Amino acid sequence: MNLVRWEPFEAMNLFNPFPGFFGRPLLGGGEYLDWTPTADISETDDEYLIRAALPAVKKEDVKVTYEDGMLTLSGERLQKEHGKGEKFRRVETYYGNFERTFALPDVVDAKAIKAEYIDGVLTIHVPKLEPKKVMAIAVQ
Numbered sequence: 001m002n003l004v005r006w007e008p009f010e011a012m013n014l015f016n017p018f019p020g021f022f023g024r025p026l027l028g029g030g031e032y033l034d035w036t037p038t039a040d041i042s043e044t045d046d047e048y049l050i051r052a053a054l055p056a057v058k059k060e061d062v063k064v065t066y067e068d069g070m071l072t073l074s075g076e077r078l079q080k081e082h083g084k085g086e087k088f089r090r091v092e093t094y095y096g097n098f099e100r101t102f103a104l105p106d107v108v109d110a111k112a113i114k115a116e117y118i119d120g121v122l123t124i125h126v127p128k129l130e131p132k133k134v135m136a137i138a139v140q
Contacts, residue, residue, distance in 0.1 A: 035077070035094030041102070048126040050102060055120040056080075056093075062122060064115045069106070071113070073122065074099040107131065 062075040
């Protein structure tokens, strides 16, 4: 049996008369995303840092890709089996597929992007390129 998170306002359909149209975001194959991890983005002089909270997600279940200026992190949080006789009264944890995409500026070194996963937090290091110097040209 799969547990499904109960959304009281979605069930009433008062605010969304077109279910599925304004509902949860879709993945490319038409499959619904079950949750979206939160992310903090910061900047130092040398790099941008993206920290995504991924509690209870295994490192093997996380994928980070970069293509055409877009950094995407995706994966899946699997629901664990619980003890016999355990009956849930309420489930507030999201399980299933997730995906977040971030547009990166042009001044990043895409070949040097690296990611580390420690204690449920994925940290992506996006190094900056040296700013291009403006060269003055003498007019003759």
